[in-house]
Amino acid sequence: MKILIIGGGNMGKTYARSLLRAHLVRKEDLMILVRSPAKADTLRTEDIGTVHLDAEACLAAADLIILAVKPQDSAKLFAALRPFTDPQQVYLSIMAGVTVATIQRGLGVEKIIRAMPNLPAQIGLGMTSFTASDAVTRIELVLVQNLLNTTGKAIYVNTEHAIDATTAISGSGPAYVLYFMQAMIEAASEMGFSPGEAELLVAQTFRGAVELQMKNDLTCAEWIKRVSSKGGTTEAAMAAFEQTSVFEDIKSGARAALARAEELGGRGN
Ligand SMILES: NC(=O)C1=CN([C@@H]2O[C@H](COP(=O)(O)OP(=O)(O)OC[C@H]3O[C@@H](n4cnc5c(N)ncnc54)[C@H](O)[C@@H]3O)[C@@H](O)[C@H]2O)C=CC1
Numbered sequence: 613m614k615i616l617i618i619g620g621g622n623m624g625k626t627y628a629r630s631l632l633r634a635h636l637v638r639k640e641d642l643m644i645l646v647r648s649p650a651k652a653d654t655l656r657t658e659d660i661g662t663v664h665l666d667a668e669a670c671l672a673a674a675d676l677i678i679l680a681v682k683p684q685d686s687a688k689l690f691a692a693l694r695p696f697t698d699p700q701q702v703y704l705s706i707m708a709g710v711t712v713a714t715i716q717r718g719l720g721v722e723k724i725i726r727a728m729p730n731l732p733a734q735i736g737l738g739m740t741s742f743t744a745s746d747a748v749t750r751i752e753l754v755l756v757q758n759l760l761n762t763t764g765k766a767i768y769v770n771t772e773h774a775i776d777a778t779t780a781i782s783g784s785g786p787a788y789v790l791y792f793m794q795a796m797i798e799a800a801s802e803m804g805f806s807p808g809e810a811e812l813l814v815a816q817t818f819r820g821a822v823e824l825q826m827k828n829d830l831t832c833a834e835w836i837k838r839v840s841s842k843g844g845t846t847e848a849a850m851a852a853f854e855q856t857s858v859f860e861d862i863k864s865g866a867r868a869a870l871a872r873a874e875e876l877g878g879r880g881n
């Protein structure tokens with residue numbers, strides 16, 4: 613099977629590396645289509661497949677095409693690809709917001725899988741949701757699921773709303789977590805730790821809390837109770853959080869991301 617990745621940015625490169633690492637594709641069967649000659653030169657030095665600058669030279673040879681450009685670049689990309697598409701090809705889009713119907717219309721093909729991964733895919737700890745158009749066969753779906761699994765965990769969802777919601781939770785989510793970490797690192801620095809110490813304290817705390825939560829059945833609220841001694845420091849911190857709207861604010865940030873995903877797909881107000 614020949615795979616073409618379109619877009620050699622963060623996510624395009626992540627997929628190229630993951631697929632090669634997992635031996636799901638041979639280097640000679642992996643192509644990357646990029647826009648700028650400078651990017652093509654850099655990618656060639658990375659040796660992660662054949663690099664192309666022209667759709668005509670590579671699209672027809674591909675069985676599976678991964679669309680990894682920004683949503684804002686999709687319309688132009690569809691127009692450039694459309695003359696060379698083939699209805700037998702499967703297209704896997706990771707573009708935020710852009711719907712299956714829009715991709716079908718833009719490319720004139722029916723077999724579309726829409727997925728929403730996240731950046732930890734780079735280190736095999738990604739979270740992806742995916743859904744597919746009716747034209748995608750079971751075998752094709754399993755094949756793509758295997759491919760997504762090389763980047764972490766993947767779940768099939770039934771609706772495109774779930775893909776947009778995934779974008780708002782796990783797609784953009786790493787940024788929310790890092791924002792929280794940034795605030796704690798700043799607090800640690802203000803309390804006298806060196807930047808390196810502050811980062812270690814905070815990163816190891818996040819890792820420990822996440823591992824605890826994932827390896828046990830307790831809810832977040834139950835774990836918070838276990839950290840909180842009666843009349844102690846955690847209670848003081850939690851009481852201070854409760855005086856603010858930080859909990860609701862995090863939820864409203866996620867809702868803003870969902871609204872933006874819908875807007876990018878042309879469904880916003
Ligand atoms: N960065 C993230 O954490 C995540 C991104 N995504 C989605 O993945 C997609 C790509 O995101 P990133 O890799 O972060 O963006 P990026 O900006 O790093 O990479 C996109 C690349 O596509 C190239 N490009 C644009 N038009 C092109 C064309 N016509 N032909 C070939 N190349 C073209 C750009 O030059 C750029 O190098 C976006 O649609 C985004 O919504 C999804 C989940 C997570």
Ligand SMILES: O=C(O)[C@@H]1CCC=N1
Pocket residue numbers: 708779783784
């Ligand atoms: O910010 C974005 O639009 C993309 C989608 C999810 C993460 N990055």
